[in-house]
Amino acid sequence: MKKIKLFLAASAVIAMASLASCAGSSKESAVQNDSVAVANGAEERAVWRSGVYELQAGEILDFSRNVNHPVVVDFNATWCGPCQAFKPTFEEMAKKYDGQIEFISVDVDRCPESAKAFDVSGIPHILFVATDGSISSNVGLMTPEEFEAALQKLL
Secondary structure, three states: OHHHHHHHHHHHHHHHHHHHHHHOOOOOOEEEOOOOEEEOOHHHHOOEEOOEEEOOOOOOEEOOOOOOOOEEEEEEOOOOHHHHHHHHHHHHHHHHOOOOOEEEEEEOOOOHHHHHHOOOOOOOEEEEEOOOOOEEEEEOOOOHHHHHHHHHHHO
8 A cells, every 4th residue: 555655646746747847947038939939948949840840848939029920829739639630731731831820839738838828728729820919719620721711811
């Protein structure tokens, strides 16, 4: 019984440490992309995959100012079937609209603070950020046609 309690306590500590790691440090050195500020050391560990920027643990999204390009943010998780089904469409559109729209992928397990900041309660959750800073969203799997129509509205 003591071994089980010890195991559960150790598991809880590890889980809390992994959640805390997503919070990152409170450094204010924001790195400015063309249209979105990603803070906390993004210049050192920027991860791009097929034209999509992957938000890393400790980075935050800031759309508090007007953006130079529209931005699309995909809140997802590796265990989410609809998220994984949408991923190829998201990457294809990132290539197609390269230079016109910025695409950011946020794993809600790795960065729960970002999901909380944008009231993400279901995934996939897509944010569409216009150049004037207005934000609209879609929750659930979008077809390629629906997604592209939403992108066209941003331009």
